[in-house]
Amino acid sequence: MTRTQVGIVGAGPAGLLLSHLLHREGIASVVVESRSRGQVEETIRAGVLEQGTADLLDAAGVGERMGREGLRHDGILLRFDGTTRRIDFPGLTGGKRVTVYAQHEVLKDLIQARLAAGGPVVFEAADVALAGTGGDAPRIVFRARDAVEELQCDFVAGCDGTHGIVREAAPAGALHRYDRSYPFAWYGILVEAPASSDELLYALHERGFALASTRSPSVQRMYLQVDPADRVEDWSDDRTWSELRARLATRDGWEPKEGRIFHKAIFAMRSVVTEPMQFGHVFLAGDAAHVVPPTGAKGLNLAVADARLLALALAAFYRRGERSLLDRYSQLALRRVWKATRFSWWMTSMLHRFPGEDAFRHRIQVAELDYVTTSRAASTSLAENYVGLPFEA
Numbered sequence: 001m002t003r004t005q006v007g008i009v010g011a012g013p014a015g016l017l018l019s020h021l022l023h024r025e026g027i028a029s030v031v032v033e034s035r036s037r038g039q040v041e042e043t044i045r046a047g048v049l050e051q052g053t054a055d056l057l058d059a060a061g062v063g064e065r066m067g068r069e070g071l072r073h074d075g076i077l078l079r080f081d082g083t084t085r086r087i088d089f090p091g092l093t094g095g096k097r098v099t100v101y102a103q104h105e106v107l108k109d110l111i112q113a114r115l116a117a118g119g120p121v122v123f124e125a126a127d128v129a130l131a132g133t134g135g136d137a138p139r140i141v142f143r144a145r146d147a148v149e150e151l152q153c154d155f156v157a158g159c160d161g162t163h164g165i166v167r168e169a170a171p172a173g174a175l176h177r178y179d180r181s182y183p184f185a186w187y188g189i190l191v192e193a194p195a196s197s198d199e200l201l202y203a204l205h206e207r208g209f210a211l212a213s214t215r216s217p218s219v220q221r222m223y224l225q226v227d228p229a230d231r232v233e234d235w236s237d238d239r240t241w242s243e244l245r246a247r248l249a250t251r252d253g254w255e256p257k258e259g260r261i262f263h264k265a266i267f268a269m270r271s272v273v274t275e276p277m278q279f280g281h282v283f284l285a286g287d288a289a290h291v292v293p294p295t296g297a298k299g300l301n302l303a304v305a306d307a308r309l310l311a312l313a314l315a316a317f318y319r320r321g322e323r324s325l326l327d328r329y330s331q332l333a334l335r336r337v338w339k340a341t342r343f344s345w346w347m348t349s350m351l352h353r354f355p356g357e358d359a360f361r362h363r364i365q366v367a368e369l370d371y372v373t374t375s376r377a378a379s380t381s382l383a384e385n386y387v388g389l390p391f392e393a
């Protein structure tokens, strides 16, 4: 049996950042991850960092490569009815913007920082399970290199994503899950091509939603709303480009720049919130506690906000013996979580075609986009949520 102060399940953004922030406070942690380092560093997911997320990574000493390679964006474009309107972030939020920098690049930077500091990250852990969650010394039990290991902890952080096991260790009835499935999925591609647009382009079209995002000057990320039953095999390159051209079309003949598609994936769209985000000495952070549809680009940023808050609460406990922040972790985290859930649901509702929707609903969506992009009050509301609301505490 080994001992640590904080046992962390999952080496995603939530788990790795928490471990890094704790290390900076002089608090020991061990990260236990089921996948290999290579798999963690190669999974294609999010790309948009809120101003506060980028500032936090900088202040924590892991923002150097992001500063060099990340792309700073001062706005987004909303396209509907063949026209394009811009939301100007700095002008509406007192100078805030977002940074486009892939999640797996953030993870590479965090893993490098953890390993350089000697912080144990156990990759390829099998049969990860929790024990003793009813008492003061929860344990993480797992197999690594064919030996059974037991890690005794003061606290456990469940940072193990949507399908994690930590949440499942809660006593029956202790947690409530709010769940909403959307009747469509996103089909995402990576393309070798120059950017079609200087800023992220979100489009509402009668044929469904489309998004042109970016990863670098030579790699683009594009998404289409598709049927949840679709598989990537249903989407040939030709069909993909013809649909992107149709949904992103403008009255003056704008077309996306095409190139070699080298990655395709389809994923479901859900909103989930777990309440509370703690039981006994166990705390949940990131997707383990909540999931948002990607339309508002909030998932990674919420994981970062949870990790920040939990690190602050644990630091108050270890430094000053103060329990009050730990006791209020869930309550404080959920205020941000529900606001991001609302924003992601609203962006999703405004920009997608719902099955069975009639012409009336489509005209209402167009009117809403027209309003959001012409009223300073409404644009400010979108902008301040997109660049990120202020952190709690």
Ligand code: RFL
Pocket: 009, 010, 011, 012, 013, 014, 015, 032, 033, 034, 035, 040, 044, 045, 046, 047, 048, 049, 103, 125, 128, 159, 160, 161, 162, 163, 164, 165, 188, 267, 285, 286, 287, 288, 294, 296, 297, 298, 299, 300, 301, 302, 303
């Ligand atoms: P993660 O990243 O899922 O990490 C969880 C880790 O836990 C490991 N794990 C286990 N380890 C040990 N034992 C077990 N039993 C385990 N079970 C799981 C997993 O292997 C994994 O390494 O959760 P975390 O840290 O909470 O981070 C959440 C974010 O990854 C997620 O919210 C975002 O990717 C969501 N998201 C976006 N968020 C944004 O903020 N901006 C975006 O632009 C954005 N775009 C996206 C997205 C998510 C997407 N997908 C695929 C769902 C775009 C896409 C396509």
Ligand code: PHB
Pocket: 045, 046, 047, 048, 200, 213, 214, 221, 294, 295, 296, 297
């Ligand atoms: C991405 O670049 O992957 C991305 C951008 C904006 C979103 C979702 C995903 O809203």
